[in-house]
Amino acid sequence: MIKDYWKKTHEIYSKKDWINNTTIFAQFAAGHFPKQGKLLDLGAGQGQDSRYFAKLGYDVTSTDISDAALKLSKENADGLGIKFMEVDIANKLPFEDNCFDIVYSHLALHYFTDEKTREVFQEIFRVLKPQGILASLFNTTEDAETTDPSYTLIEKDYYKSPEGLLKRYF
Template sequence: MKEQLARNICRYRKERGLTQEELARRLGLTFQAVSKWENAQTMPDLSLLPDLAAILNVSTDRLLGYVPQDKQVSIYENEYRTPDYYWGVEPNKACYQVLQLMPPTRPLKLLDMGCGEGRDAVFFARNGYDVTAFDISDAGVEKTQRLADKAGVTVKAFRADINDYRPDARYDIIYSSGVLHYIKPEYRSELFQHYKDHTNPDGIHVLNVFVEKPFIAPPPENEPNACKWRSGELASYYHDWLLRESSEAVFDCNSSGIPHKHAMSVVIAQKIGTI
């Protein structure tokens, strides 16, 4: 709770364009108090939370890291509430690349960021990985757990926003498919450095992201929280790692019932030695 609140105070303060001194002045405090909050050394007094949330233009729930259960936070929330699996239950082909590059011949910890309904997370667990997974959709997390239970495996799944969540454990594999376009540009550098810092030596990241191309029409889904990515941008965060793959492809998609195309960048990077 303390670290989550610290990150959120810092995040929303910067989004509002406020310095620590300006925020402190509006609350009638010293800037040292705000600094201690953002460094998770102390927490704001409970009585300050309503004023703090108002200044930062967020709800107290959002400030504390919660999303109201009656608020749809993903365009797929309703689809995930149906009995059928919107994305199916067959794993993404990138999962097989993980198996080839780092087979679970020893205990390996894997983080699936934006697990959706759990098809990839459960595949990894069935193959012997120690899997942690998160998604912003409560319904997606519930279906992930149901799919894991049906397969007789364990997936430590929970709800989190990819913009807010920072791993506190170290992983051998960090995996994400079709989710990174939700990361806001201003958080990317810090987030990817955090992912790298929380990866064990010789660990790998297997990631993809949708990129914009002038010759491809925008997708039919209305995704208000999606952010633009450029070709080559994802790979740029791994200039100090071994790039095992950095590729781009255009493919057909029918996920919304309307045929369309996507351009996607794929990066597989490895942390060599004790970097």
């Protein structure tokens, strides 16, 4: 179900003007990163931020649960040396311990229960080098969805959308 949701979502996103633009968050975060290193982009979607980081000289591994998103991302990344992997963040990350200088995630770490969220962060810190940087953008409890009556509260700050998508707000 989740893969079908993201396949449909990325089909819609691929027609939007903004989909190939680097996010403001990526531009901001890059100013706080070391000048080089290995960067893991978790939930990279169609890869606009992965491409941005690769152009800045980072060794980028771009991951997403959606093979459709990764396919679109690859089409726009010729010559950038980005490694692409289909990865479900909810599972053990398929990387060695302490192998990334930076773990970056733009709105991809908030789809889990409280317990699963804790496991996800344990995995992130396992693959992140000591003194590495985690940069992640989250939805907040101030977002409009949290008061939308069509959203169902599952647990504190964790909702189900009318389409069936589960999302946590911080």
